[in-house]
Amino acid sequence: MQPDISVKNLNKVYEGGFQALKNINLEIKRGEIFALLGPNGAGKTTMISIICGLANMSSGEVKAGGHDIVKDYRKARELIGLVPQELNTDAFETVWKAVSFSRGLFGKAPNPGHIEKVLRALSLWDKRNNRIMTLSGGMKRRLMIAKALSHEPQILFLDEPTAGVDVELRRDMWEMVRKLRENGVTIILTTHYIEEAEEMADRIGVIRQGEIILVEDKAQLMSKLGKKELRLQLQNRLEQIPGQLMLEPVELSEDGHELIYTFDSQQEQAGVARLLRTLGDLGIDYRDLRTRESSLEEIFVGLVHE
Amino acid sequence: MNFYGIKAIYNFEMSRMGRTLMQSVLSPVISTCLYFVVFGSAIGSRMGNIDNIEYGAYIIPGLVMLSLLMQSISNASFGIYMPKFSGTIYEVLSAPVSYVEVVLGYVGAAASKSVILGLIILATARLFVDYSVLHPVWMLSFLVLTAVTFSLFGFIIGIWADGFEKLQIVPMMIVTPLTFLGGTFYSIDMLPEIWQAISYFNPVVYLISGFRWAFYGVSDVHIGISVGMTLMFLLACMAGIWWIFKTGYRLRP
Numbered sequence: 001m002q003p004d005i006s007v008k009n010l011n012k013v014y015e016g017g018f019q020a021l022k023n024i025n026l027e028i029k030r031g032e033i034f035a036l037l038g039p040n041g042a043g044k045t046t047m048i049s050i051i052c053g054l055a056n057m058s059s060g061e062v063k064a065g066g067h068d069i070v071k072d073y074r075k076a077r078e079l080i081g082l083v084p085q086e087l088n089t090d091a092f093e094t095v096w097k098a099v100s101f102s103r104g105l106f107g108k109a110p111n112p113g114h115i116e117k118v119l120r121a122l123s124l125w126d127k128r129n130n131r132i133m134t135l136s137g138g139m140k141r142r143l144m145i146a147k148a149l150s151h152e153p154q155i156l157f158l159d160e161p162t163a164g165v166d167v168e169l170r171r172d173m174w175e176m177v178r179k180l181r182e183n184g185v186t187i188i189l190t191t192h193y194i195e196e197a198e199e200m201a202d203r204i205g206v207i208r209q210g211e212i213i214l215v216e217d218k219a220q221l222m223s224k225l226g227k228k229e230l231r232l233q234l235q236n237r238l239e240q241i242p243g244q245l246m247l248e249p250v251e252l253s254e255d256g257h258e259l260i261y262t263f264d265s266q267q268e269q270a271g272v273a274r275l276l277r278t279l280g281d282l283g284i285d286y287r288d289l290r291t292r293e294s295s296l297e298e299i300f301v302g303l304v305h306e
Numbered sequence: 307m308n309f310y311g312i313k314a315i316y317n318f319e320m321s322r323m324g325r326t327l328m329q330s331v332l333s334p335v336i337s338t339c340l341y342f343v344v345f346g347s348a349i350g351s352r353m354g355n356i357d358n359i360e361y362g363a364y365i366i367p368g369l370v371m372l373s374l375l376m377q378s379i380s381n382a383s384f385g386i387y388m389p390k391f392s393g394t395i396y397e398v399l400s401a402p403v404s405y406v407e408v409v410l411g412y413v414g415a416a417a418s419k420s421v422i423l424g425l426i427i428l429a430t431a432r433l434f435v436d437y438s439v440l441h442p443v444w445m446l447s448f449l450v451l452t453a454v455t456f457s458l459f460g461f462i463i464g465i466w467a468d469g470f471e472k473l474q475i476v477p478m479m480i481v482t483p484l485t486f487l488g489g490t491f492y493s494i495d496m497l498p499e500i501w502q503a504i505s506y507f508n509p510v511v512y513l514i515s516g517f518r519w520a521f522y523g524v525s526d527v528h529i530g531i532s533v534g535m536t537l538m539f540l541l542a543c544m545a546g547i548w549w550i551f552k553t554g555y556r557l558r559p
Contacts, residue, residue, distance in 0.1 A: 014559065052400040056558050074308070077402040088393030092325055093318075104314030105401040147397065 002066055003027040004079075004155050004186040005051065010060035012046055012210075020046040022210040024060070028188060028203075033181055035201035035218075036190045039304055043210040044190040045085060048157050052082045064155060078106060081153030085160040085190075087140045091133040095124055095143060098132060099150045106151035118149045121176065138169045145176075156180060158189040162196060174200055194297035204296075208304050218296075227294045230261040230272060235285035244278055259286075311403040315411025316418075319385050323419050330381070331423060334373045338427045341369050342434040345491065350435075356493050357524040362435040367518040368490025369431070371452065374424045375485060375510070378453050379477050382416035382460030387473055390464070390556075399558065405551035409461065416457035417450070424449050437521065444529075445520035451536055452513055458543035465556050484510045494526040509539055 005028040012021040020043045028034045038044050049055040051062055051069060062069045064076040090098060099115050119125045122142040127135060135143065141161070148156060158177070162170045177187055177200060191197055197204055198218070205215045216224070237256040248271075251260045259279075263271045279286070323330050346362035353361040389395040398408060431437065439445050467473040488510030494502055505511050506527075516532025519525035525532065550557065 054396055054399045054558065056554050074402040074404075077400060080400065082396070082400045084393075084396050086393055088396060090392065090394055092322075097321070101314050101318055102397060104310045104317075105397060105403065107308040107310050107402055109310060 002030070004030045004065060005188070006061075006063045007047075007051070008061040010047070010050065010062060011058045012043075012050060012055070013058045020210050021050075024207075024210075024212055026205060026212055026215065028186060031181065031184050031186055032202040033177065033187045033189070033200050035197035035204050036188065036207060037194065037197055037204060037300055038190075038207035042207045042304075044207055045159055046210075047207070048082070048159050048188070048190065052080055052157060053077055054082075074107075078151070079154045081148035081151065081156045083144045083148045083156070083158045083161060085163065087137065087144065089132045089140050089143060091131070093132055094129050095119070095132060095135070095146075096128040098143065099146050102147040103150040108151045114152065115150060118146050121179075122146050123172075138165055141165055141169075145173075149180075153185065155186045155188070158187065160190055160192065162191070162193060170196075194295065194300050198296040206300065206303050214303060221299065222293070222296060227298075228263055229292045229294075230263070230275070231290050231292070232259040232261070232279070232286040233257065233288040234259060235287055238284070242282055242284070244282060245275070248275060248278075250275070308401075308403050308407050311401060312407050312411045312414070315398070315403075315408065316415045319412060319415030320418065322385070323381075323415075330377070330419060331426065334377055334423055335426055335430055338369055338373055339430060339434070341365070342431060346435050356496075357522070359522050359524070360435070363437040363522075364518075365491055366428070366431050366435060366437055367521050368485075368488070368514045370424050370427050370449075371488075371510070371514050371517055372485045372490055373427055374420050374449065374452055375456050375481055375513075376477055377423050378416060378420040378456035379460035379463065379481060381419050382413055382457040383464035383467065383473055383477075384460075385412050385416055386461055386464035387467055395557070405547070408551075409458070409547055413454065413457045413461050416460060417453040420453040420457065421449055424453070439521050440523045441520045445517070448513075448517045448520055448533075448536075451533075451540070452517070455536060455540040455543060458540065458547060462543060462546045462550065465550055468556070481510075484508050485514075489514050489526060509535060512536060 005026070007024050007026040010021055010024040011019070013019045024043075024047060036044050036047070046055065050057045051064065053069065053073060057070075065079045067073075067076040067079075069076040093101070096115070096119075099119065100110065100112075103110065103115065116125065119128055122145060124139065124142055124146055127139060132140065132143065141164075145158075145161070161177075162173055165173070174196070177189070181187060189196070189200070201218050203215065204218050204221055206213050214221070234257050238252060238259070239256060241250055241252050241259075249262050251262075252258070253260065261272070261275055342362070345365055350361040350365070355361065356364045389398065403411075463473065463476050487505065488508050489505070494505050494511060494515075497505060512527060512532040512535040515526040516529055516536065519529045519532070549555070
């Protein structure tokens with residue numbers, strides 16, 4: 001199937017000479033949730049700005065739904081809804097007018113039924129006649145999403161959607177994003193909360209200093225780069241690691257009561273069995289054992305600091 | 307053509323006028339009334355006629371032009387500057403609208419407001435001075451042409467300005483002097499020869515002269531030249547806007 005977003009050899013050099021994006025190549029599939037991770041200033045927002053028409057590219061080619069975003073910008077942009085990072089809203093307009101304005105701007109005939117549906121889904125219906133300046137920060141964030149959804153986009157960009165949002169609202173948003181995906185909307189989100197990507201994304205891209213350093217299926221990424229750890233609570237204290245285990249990736253805790261075995265999750269089967277067998281042979285008893293998988297956060301920190 | 311998009315921008319801008327009725331309608335009307343009271347009634351009654359027109363009536367076209375220019379520029383520049391300032395411009399930039407449509411929306415609304423205001427001022431003037439309009443169609447055409455031209459000019463200023471000071475500086479420092487020296491209160495013939503020559507470099511002279519011709523059939527320069535100069539300025543503004551959108555100047559980094 002044709003990708004919903006295709007980015008080829010995209011470069012962005014700002015006027016001062018700073019190269020924000022270096023030869024980006026990326027394809028985002030129809031109907032997936034793609035999380036773009038990266039530290040501050042890595043180029044996430046620049047890339048989104050170019051795809052959505054807020055900034056000009058220096059070179060390269062970007063297509064949305066098969067339409068070139070420069071030559072065929074009308075068709076490309078009609079498909080895209082954007083929720084930017086900053087809470088940029090009018091102050092004096094009412095919620096209803098602001099959301100209706102967005103729909104019109106994207107060339108769609110008025111449809112009060114759809115606007116009502118969007119506002120209800122985002123718990124903004126009761127506030128529809130309120131001026132925007134009277135809304136709380138969280139409500140303004142939802143208003144931005146409502147504006148982006150007003151024209152029924154096929155592709156939705158969420159730039160740091162849950163920055164500065166309380167836990168409950170964050171959960172609500174995740175729920176909403178899932179529902180949108182069920183309806184076939186492609187979602188690209190950037191986030192600082194690794195937890196968010198871990199919870200939501202189908203695929204993950206990591207961008208560092210303007211370069212995409214990795215694009216991977218989330219599950220594969222976790223298994224490929226994820227480390228597992230097996231901790232054995234020993235019955236009796238050990239002074240040092242027995243000679244037979246010297247070649248294994250095993251550490252002894254400081255108090256000598258715990259053996260820690262680190263392994264790649266792919267080779268877990270063989271390694272763990274061998275370790276446990278060796279321990280049995282040596283007569284080392286253990287009271288308890290637990291394994292732990294490294295989180296996406298640890299993987300991420302490892303990647304961007306490489 | 308994205309008609310819904312044009313309509314959305316146009317209506318948004320017009321509703322801003324509704325919200326700021328005091329500032330966008332009442333204040334120019336009041337200041338123009340003051341001009342009529344001072345120059346039309348108080349001083350005008352002691353002045354002789356110019357070109358056989360009573361002084362109070364003579365200054366009407368110039369005063370309407372003064373408001374029309376100022377309002378067109380400030381409406382249009384503010385209209386595009388505010389979304390830039392508040393950041394809401396992102397939505398317009400990401401929308402499937404061409405720059406012609408963006409300009410039609412913003413400039414169309416700004417020009418509409420100015421034309422409405424110009425007509426309100428003309429109606430108000432009737433309370434103070436008796437006047438007639440010799441060529442009503444020309445008068446209206448000139449009103450619309452000037453409103454559109456200077457709204458385009460204001461749009462450029464709004465894009466160029468990166469602070470409120472710059473937004474004010476062109477109307478205050480350039481347009482006001484040009485209007486006062488453009489024959490609002492006098493005929494260019496009344497100036498010493500050297501100043502007459504200098505005046506012909508002032509584009510506002512052509513606007514006021516042409517507009518006055520539409521009222522009374524008398525003008526400082528031929529009506530054809532007036533229309534031609536206004537159209538030239540219109541084309542220059544259009545070229546400026548075309549360049550802005552082509553390069554993304556101050557809109558798309």
